[in-house]
Amino acid sequence: MSQESEYGAGQIQVLEGLEAVRKRPAMYIGSTDSRGLHHLVYEVVDNSIDEALAGHCDDITVTIHEDRSVSVADDGRGIPVDTHEEYDRPALEVILTVLHAGGKFDNKSYQVSGGLHGVGVSVVNALSERLEAEVKRDGGVYRHAFEAGEPVGDMERVRDMESDEETGTEIRFWPDESIFEADDFSFSTLSNRLRELAFLNSGVRITLRDEREEAADAEGIVEETYEYEGGIREFVEYLNETRSAMHEEVIYFEDEAQNIQVEVAMQATEELQGSIHAFANNINTREGGTHLTGFKTALTRTVNDYANENDLLGDLDENLKGEDIREGLTAVVSIKHPDPQFEGQTKTKLGNSEVRGIVESAMHEGLGTYFEENPHTAEAIINKAVEAAKARKAAQKAEELTRRKSALESTSLPGKLADCQTKDPGEAELFIAEGDSAGGSAKQARNPEFQAVLPIKGKILNVEKHRLDRILENDEIRNMITAIGAGIGDEFDLEDVRYEKIIMATDADVDGAHIRTLLLTFFYRHMRPLLENGYVYATQPPLYRIRYRGDTYDAMTEQERDEIIEEKCNGSPSQVQRFKGLGEMNPQQLWDTTMDPENRILKQITIEDAAAADKMFSVLMGDAVEPRKQFIKENAPEAEWIDI
Ligand code: 0RA
Numbered sequence: 093m094s095q096e097s098e099y100g101a102g103q104i105q106v107l108e109g110l111e112a113v114r115k116r117p118a119m120y121i122g123s124t125d126s127r128g129l130h131h132l133v134y135e136v137v138d139n140s141i142d143e144a145l146a147g148h149c150d151d152i153t154v155t156i157h158e159d160r161s162v163s164v165a166d167d168g169r170g171i172p173v174d175t176h177e178e179y180d181r182p183a184l185e186v187i188l189t190v191l192h193a194g195g196k197f198d199n200k201s202y203q204v205s206g207g208l209h210g211v212g213v214s215v216v217n218a219l220s221e222r223l224e225a226e227v228k229r230d231g232g233v234y235r236h237a238f239e240a241g242e243p244v245g246d247m248e249r250v251r252d253m254e255s256d257e258e259t260g261t262e263i264r265f266w267p268d269e270s271i272f273e274a275d276d277f278s279f280s281t282l283s284n285r286l287r288e289l290a291f292l293n294s295g296v297r298i299t300l301r302d303e304r305e306e307a308a309d310a311e312g313i314v315e316e317t318y319e320y321e322g323g324i325r326e327f328v329e330y331l332n333e334t335r336s337a338m339h340e341e342v343i344y345f346e347d348e349a350q351n352i353q354v355e356v357a358m359q360a361t362e363e364l365q366g367s368i369h370a371f372a373n374n375i376n377t378r379e380g381g382t383h384l385t386g387f388k389t390a391l392t393r394t395v396n397d398y399a400n401e402n403d404l405l406g407d408l409d410e411n412l413k414g415e416d417i418r419e420g421l422t423a424v425v426s427i428k429h430p431d432p433q434f435e436g437q438t439k440t441k442l443g444n445s446e447v448r449g450i451v452e453s454a455m456h457e458g459l460g461t462y463f464e465e466n467p468h469t470a471e472a473i474i475n476k477a478v479e480a481a482k483a484r485k486a487a488q489k490a491e492e493l494t495r496r497k498s499a500l501e502s503t504s505l506p507g508k509l510a511d512c513q514t515k516d517p518g519e520a521e522l523f524i525a526e527g528d529s530a531g532g533s534a535k536q537a538r539n540p541e542f543q544a545v546l547p548i549k550g551k552i553l554n555v556e557k558h559r560l561d562r563i564l565e566n567d568e569i570r571n572m573i574t575a576i577g578a579g580i581g582d583e584f585d586l587e588d589v590r591y592e593k594i595i596m597a598t599d600a601d602v603d604g605a606h607i608r609t610l611l612l613t614f615f616y617r618h619m620r621p622l623l624e625n626g627y628v629y630a631t632q633p634p635l636y637r638i639r640y641r642g643d644t645y646d647a648m649t650e651q652e653r654d655e656i657i658e659e660k661c662n663g664s665p666s667q668v669q670r671f672k673g674l675g676e677m678n679p680q681q682l683w684d685t686t687m688d689p690e691n692r693i694l695k696q697i698t699i700e701d702a703a704a705a706d707k708m709f710s711v712l713m714g715d716a717v718e719p720r721k722q723f724i725k726e727n728a729p730e731a732e733w734i735d736i
C-alpha cells in the first residue's frame with residue numbers, strides 16, 4: 093500500500109474502504125439493531141467530547157430531527173478544511189471518507205473517548221444514506237455532503253464570517269435504512285448516555301433536543317441540558333437521589349500517575365443494594381476490570397485497617413468482607429488512560445494491569461485521609477458494615493443460606509413448572525405467566541417441544557428491600573431460580589441457564605407493569621447476566637382483535653385499531669374485541685397472538701446503561717414516593733418500557 097511510507101514504524105494501519113464497513117457493519121459498530129443505530133450518535137459525540145477534553149469545546153448539542161436524522165453540533169476548533177497533501181483533498185473529506193483517518197490528524201497524545209469501538213466518523217458516514225458536514229473555521233463556513241459515504245460534489249466555502257473566533261463542527265446524518273433494522277432514535281436512551289457523558293466530563297454542556305412531532309404532542313420533554321460542574325460527585329448524588337445517604341458530602345478524590353487519571357466518588361447509604369459503576373475512557377466497563385479490582389481491594393483493606401486501629405469491629409471475630417462493606421455503597425470509579433485495553437465478551441472489561449495498583453493506592457490514600465478527617469462518618473460506615481457481616485454470619489450459621497442455595501442447585505424442578513421437551517437452551521423458552529389463569533391457558537396453548545410455562549402468583553417479593561436470606565424464602569422466587577437452573581447472585585452461571593429466552597407474560601395493565609418491574613428488579617439484582625446477554629423478553633400481546641368477513645386482524649394500539657377498521661373493514665367491522673388480560677384469551681388466541689414464534693411480538697429487554705438501570709430500579713422500587721411519582725410522570729406513558 094502506497095500510504096504506508098507515511099506512517100512511522102509501529103503505526104502502520106490497514107486502510108480499508110468504506111465498502112467493507114457497509115458490507116459488515118456489525119464488525120464496526122457492534123450490531124445493526126437499535127443499539128447500533130444509537131451507536132452512530134455516540135461515535136460522533138465522542139469526537140466532540142475529545143475536543144472538549146483537549147480544552148477547545150464546551151458546548152455540544154444533539155438534535156433528533158423531524159425526518160429522523162440526527163445532528164451533533166459543537167463549538168470545538170472545527171474539523172480542518174485545508175488540503176491534505178497525501179490525498180490532495182480537503183482534510184474534512186479525508187476524515188469523513190477514510191477509515192481510521194481521524195487519529196492521524198491530531199497530535200493528541202491523549203485521545204480519551206473514541207467510543208467502544210473507536211472507529212471514527214467515517215464509519216457513521218459509510219452507514220448513512222446522507223451526511224452533511226458544516227465547519228466553521230478560518231473565518232469561513234464550509235459545507236460538504238456525502239451519500240452512502242461518497243462525496244457529493246466538492247467541499248464549498250459557503251460564506252465568510254466576521255471573525256475568526258467562531259469555530260465548530262456540525263454533522264447531520266440520515267442512517268441508511270437498508271442497513272439498520274431499527275430507525276427510531278429513543279430520547280431516553282440518548283438522554284441516559286449524554287447525561288452520563290456530562291457527569292463523566294465535568295464542565296461540558298450537552299443539550300439533547302427532540303424536534304419530532306410525537307415528542308411535542310405528548311407535552312413531553314423536548315429539550316434537556318446536562319452540565320455538571322461537580323462531575324462524578326454529582327453523578328453519585330443523582331444515583332442516590334432516592335436513597336438515604338449516611339453522610340452529606342460525597343467522598344471524592346482524584347489522582348494521576350503514569351499519565352493515567354483516576355477519579356473516585358462514593359457515598360454510603362442505608363440501603364441494602366450497593367451500586368458501583370466503573371468507567372474507562374468514558375466507557376461503562378460493565379464487565380469490570382483492573383480499575384474495579386483495585387477499587388474493591390483498597391476499599392476492603394482501608395476500611396478494615398481503620399476499623400482495627402480504632403477498635404470498631406466490636407464482637408465481630410473476623411475482618412469485614414468486601415460484600416459487607418459494599419452493602420448500600422454507591423460509587424463511581426472513572427479512569428482515563430492513553431491506551432486502554434478492552435477485553436471480555438462485550439469488550440467492556442479493562443485489561444491494563446498497571447491500573448490496578450494505581451487505583452488501589454489512590455483509593456487507599458484518598459479514603460484513608462477521608463476517614464482520618466471524618467471519624468464520625470467512618471464509624472457510621474463501619475457500624476453498618478458490621479451489621480451486614482452479622483446478618484450474613486447469622487444466616488450462614490443456621491446453614492440456611494448454604495443449604496438453600498445448594499438445595500436450589502440440585503433439587504427437582506418446581507411442581508408448577510410445565511417444562512419443555514428440548515434440553516437445548518438455545519431452543520428452549522420459559523414463559524413466566526402472571527396468575528394461574530394465564531398460566532393455565534399458556535400451558536394448553538404452548539408448543540411443549542420447546543416452550544415451558546411457569547405460572548407465578550401476582551406480586552412477587554420486592555427484592556430491593558430484602559437481604560438474600562429473605563429473598564430465598566420466597567416460593568415464587570425459588571421456583572424461578574430452580575426452573576432457570578443457573579443459581580443466583582455471585583454463583584449465577586450463565587452456562588447453566590436452561591432457557592435462552594425467558595419471557596415475561598404479563599397483562600398490558602398497571603398491575604402487569606408492576607409485576608414486570610418486580611421481575612426485572614429481581615433479574616437485575618440477582619441474575620444480571622441474563623439481562624446483559626439479552627435472554628429476557630416481554631410479550632406484547634395485542635390490545636384489540638378485529639374481525640371482518642372471515643378475516644382477523646390484531647392491533648397493538650388504539651390508533652392501529654382505527655386504521656384497520658378504516659382500511660380493511662370499510663369502516664364497519666363485524667366484531668371488535670378488547671383483550672383485557674392474557675387470562676381472558678382462550679388458548680388458541682394466546683397461541684396466535686402471544687406465543688407463536690411466527691406471529692408474536694416480543695420485546696427484548698437489554699441493559700444499555702447500568703447506571704441508568706440502577707437509578708431506575710432504586711426510584712421505582714425504593715421507599716421515596718415523590719421521586720417515583722415524578723419519574724413516572726416524566727417518563728409516562730412508556731415508564732414501564734423505558735430503555736434501561
Ligand atoms: C481532526 C483534527 C482536529 C480536530 C478534529 C479533527 C475535530 C473532529 C471533530 C468531529 C466532531 N467535532 C470535531 N471537532 C474537531 C484538530 C484541528 C486543529 O488542530 O485545529
